[in-house]
Each structure stands twice: as C-alpha cells, then as structure tokens.
Amino acid sequence: MASKGGLRMRELLPVTPDRAVPVGRVRRGLLRDVVVTAGVTGLALAINHLTRVGQFLPHVSVMLALATAAVAGSAVVTAAAVSRLSADRRVAWVGAAMLLYGLVAVPTTAIGSTFESIRASIGLARLTAHALVVIVLLLACRPPRRLRGASLFVLFGSTMLVIAAAVGAAAVAPGWALAFSGNAAPRYLVVVGWMLAGAVLLTQAFWAPGRAASVRAASVRAAALPLARVGLGVTVMALAHFYRVVSEPAQPLTMPGLVFSTGRLIGVCLVFFGLVSWALQSLGTAREDLSQREEQLRDASTELDRVAHRDHELRNRLARLVGMASGWNAVAPEEKPQVAATAKAELECLQTLLDAPPTQRDPISR
Numbered sequence: 211m212a213s214k215g216g217l218r219m220r221e222l223l224p225v226t227p228d229r230a231v232p233v234g235r236v237r238r239g240l241l242r243d244v245v246v247t248a249g250v251t252g253l254a255l256a257i258n259h260l261t262r263v264g265q266f267l268p269h270v271s272v273m274l275a276l277a278t279a280a281v282a283g284s285a286v287v288t289a290a291a292v293s294r295l296s297a298d299r300r301v302a303w304v305g306a307a308m309l310l311y312g313l314v315a316v317p318t319t320a321i322g323s324t325f326e327s328i329r330a331s332i333g334l335a336r337l338t339a340h341a342l343v344v345i346v347l348l349l350a351c352r353p354p355r356r357l358r359g360a361s362l363f364v365l366f367g368s369t370m371l372v373i374a375a376a377v378g379a380a381a382v383a384p385g386w387a388l389a390f391s392g393n394a395a396p397r398y399l400v401v402v403g404w405m406l407a408g409a410v411l412l413t414q415a416f417w418a419p420g421r422a423a424s425v426r427a428a429s430v431r432a433a434a435l436p437l438a439r440v441g442l443g444v445t446v447m448a449l450a451h452f453y454r455v456v457s458e459p460a461q462p463l464t465m466p467g468l469v470f471s472t473g474r475l476i477g478v479c480l481v482f483f484g485l486v487s488w489a490l491q492s493l494g495t496a497r498e499d500l501s502q503r504e505e506q507l508r509d510a511s512t513e514l515d516r517v518a519h520r521d522h523e524l525r526n527r528l529a530r531l532v533g534m535a536s537g538w539n540a541v542a543p544e545e546k547p548q549v550a551a552t553a554k555a556e557l558e559c560l561q562t563l564l565d566a567p568p569t570q571r572d573p574i575s576r
Contacts, residue, residue, distance in 0.1 A: 240412075240438050247446055247476050254472035274471035275316055281478045282312025288485040295492035298433055300411075301485065303350030304440055307343050308481060310369055311447075315339040316474075330384040333391030338376040340400050340451070342369050347407035347444060351414065397455045404448035411441030436488035443480030450474040524563060527556050 289305025318336035390396065415438035450473030457467065534553050541549050 239435050240442060243439060243442055243480060247442075247480070250476055251469065251473055254469050257468060270468060271471045274468075274475050275319060278471070278475045278478050279312045279316045281475065281482050282308045282316065285478065285482040285485050286312065288482065288489055292485055292489045292492055295489065295496055296433065299353040300350050300437070301488060303346060303353045304481065304485070307346040307350060308478070310339065310343045310346060311478070314369065314373060315343055330388040330391070331381055333388060334376045334379065335373050337391045337396060337400070338373050339369075341396075341403075342372065344400055344403040344407060348403060348410075351407060351410040394455060397451075401448055401452045401455060404451065405445060408441050408443075408445030408448055411444060412438060413441075415441055433488055433491065436484045436491060439484030439487065440481050443477045443482075443484060445477075446480060447474055447477030450477060520563060524560065527560050527563075531556050531560075 285308040286305050289301050289308065293299075293302040293305065315336065318332055318339055415434045450470050453473060454467070454470040457469075531553060534549055534556075538546075538549070
C-alpha cells in the first residue's frame with residue numbers, strides 16, 4: 211500500500227483539523243518574504259545602475275542563470291518527496307513546472323544570449339517553453355490527476371517534442387519565427403497567465419477549507435503557508451519576466467540583465483523554500499499520524515488480550531459445566547444440591563461475561 215504513494219496511506223489515518231495554520235501566520239510569513247524580495251530586488255536595481263560593474267553584469271547573469279537552474283532542480287526533487295508524503299496533488303504539478311523551467315526555459319535564455327546566429331529558433335523555443343511552463347502552473351492550481359513517474363516522463367517527453375517542433379518551424383520559416391518570438395503580445399500573454407497562476411495559488415492558500423471534513427481538506431489547510439510561499443515565488447517569477455519584456459528597448463531580449471536574473475532566482479528560491487517547508491510539515495504530520503496509529507495499535511492489542519482472557523474463561527467454565535453434566539448420575543444424592551448450586555453459579559458467571567460491554571469483559575475469577 212505504501213508503494214502506491216502517500217494518498218492511500220493518508221486516507222487510512224485519522225483526520226486532525228487542529229493542524230490548520232492560522233491566517234495571521236500565513237500573512238506574517240508572506241509579508242516577511244515580500245520584504246526580503248523587495249530588498250534584494252532593490253539592491254539589484256541599484257547595482258545595475260552602477261557603471262563600474264557594467265562590464266561584469268553579463269558574467270553575473272550567467273552565474274545567476276546557473277544558480278536558477280540548480281535551485282529549480284532542487285525544487286523538483288523536493289516536490290517529488292512531498293508528493294509521496296502529502297495527499298495534495300498540486301505539489302507534483304508545481305514540481306513538473308519547475309522541471310520544465312529549470313531544464314528548458316532557463317537554458318534557452320542562456321543559449322539565446324550566446325548564439326546570435328540562431329536567434330529565431332532559440333527565441334521561438336524559449337517562448338514555447340515559457341508558455342508550457344505557464345500551462346503546467348495553471349494545471350497545478352486545479353490538478354486533474356496525480357502525477358507519477360510514468361506520467362511525468364510522458365509530460366516531459368511531450369514538452370520536448372513540442373519545443374523540437376517549434377525549433378523546426380523556426381528553421382523552416384526563420385523570418386516568421388523571429389517576428390513572432392520578438393512580438394511583445396505573446397510574451398505579455400504568457401506573463402499574464404503566469405501572474406494568474408501565482409494569484410490563484412496565493413488565493414488558495416488564504417481561502418483553504420475552514421473545516422477539514424476529509425484527509426485531503428486537512429492536508430490542504432495544513433499546507434497554507436508553504437502554498438502561499440510557492441504562490442509568491444511564481445508571482446515573483448512572472449514579475450521578473452514582465453520586467454524583462456518592459457525593459458527590452460533598453461536591454462535586448464538576448465541579454466538578460468541583472469534585475470531580471472535576480473528576480474527570477476528569487477522567485478525560484480521562494481518556490482523551493484515553500485516546497486522545503488511543505489516537506490518538513492508533511493514529515494511532522496506523518497510522525498503525528500504514526501504516533502496516533504501506534505497508540506491505536508496498543509489499544510487494539512490491549513482489547514485483544516481482554517478478549518483472549520474472556521474466551522479462556524468461557525472455555526474453562528463451559529468445561530466445568532460439561533464435566534458436571536456428564537458426571538451427574540454418579541453424584542451421590544446428598545451431594546447433588548451442592549453440585550447444582552455450583553452449576554448455577556457457573557451459569558451466572560457465564561451470563562455476566564456475555565452481558566458485559568466489550569471494554570468491561572474482564573475475566574471473572576471464581
């Protein structure tokens with residue numbers, strides 16, 4: 211049963227609505243993340259306007275891109291762990307989006323800034339990858355199914371086929387591909403979808419079910435703070451890409467600036483930290499559930515011991531009655547009243563054992 215994932219196992223565990231995270235705690239944690247994000251982004255803006263460091267910015271952007279890909283990969287691994295512990299299906303789709311972003315979207319940005327000769331192919335591939343990431347993020351808001359190893363492989367393979375088709379179309383018609391990928395309208399559409407996904411995740415974090423009526427609802431409400439951090443990270447990523455589209459006249463699309471690279475890294479880090487806190491919370495919940503299960507097993511073992519003692523007592527008293535009945539004819543007449551009284555006492559003890567509630571059916575000593 212454990213091999214089927216965390217969902218079936220969690221369905222067997224008792225529902226504990228007291229795991230709900232207060233809305234005030236979610237707001238305070240989210241406000242702290244917003245302040246840190248604003249501070250780091252402001253620092254990046256200030257550094258970006260310093261002329262002395264301008265010559266180092268391309269190298270810094272490349273290093274930030276590598277860091278973004280690494281953190282996205284870590285988020286994928288964390289999401290896979292959380293999906294095994296949590297009954298929430300959204301985390302697997304968030305992990306799939308981070309997989310596409312870290313392995314496809316980020317490298318196309320770095321390649322596009324290096325190989326100018328294939329701008330059309332890389333630009334269309336980058337736009338397609340970002341659009342697919344947004345689609346997966348929107349699916350994460352209301353996931354249709356639980357992603358597993360095979361379905362995740364199919365999703366990633368289908369994505370690579372779509373991107374390969376886009377690259378092939380760009381090779382056939384480079385003029386059209388360059389015009390389409392350079393057009394701001396489709397990129398604005400992708401950014402709007404990205405922001406919508408982040409807003410929906412944030413809304414779900416604050417509007418979690420008020421009363422947990424099932425294991426799934428309890429899991430959703432307990433994950434309010436990690437989900438809010440994930441939603442904030444997705445929103446910051448969308449804002450970073452929006453800034454890049456808006457600042458393109460001053461900063462070419464093929465040369466990602468420090469502000470965009472920093473904002474993108476912050477957003478991915480927020481998603482990663484949200485998934486890490488989700489994993490820690492799921493581990494804590496699993497430990498609590500295991501403790502409750504062990505307590506239930508101890509109670510069940512105690513009850514089984516009581517039943518075993520009761521059955522043993524019933525067998526002994528029935529054996530005595532059978533012995534009295536089989537030897538009744540051999541009992542002397544003057545001893546028969548005493549034997550009859552003993553048999554009556556045995557029958558009364560049997561009736562007491564049978565009439566007692568299950569939790570009170572302790573052995574009755576003679």
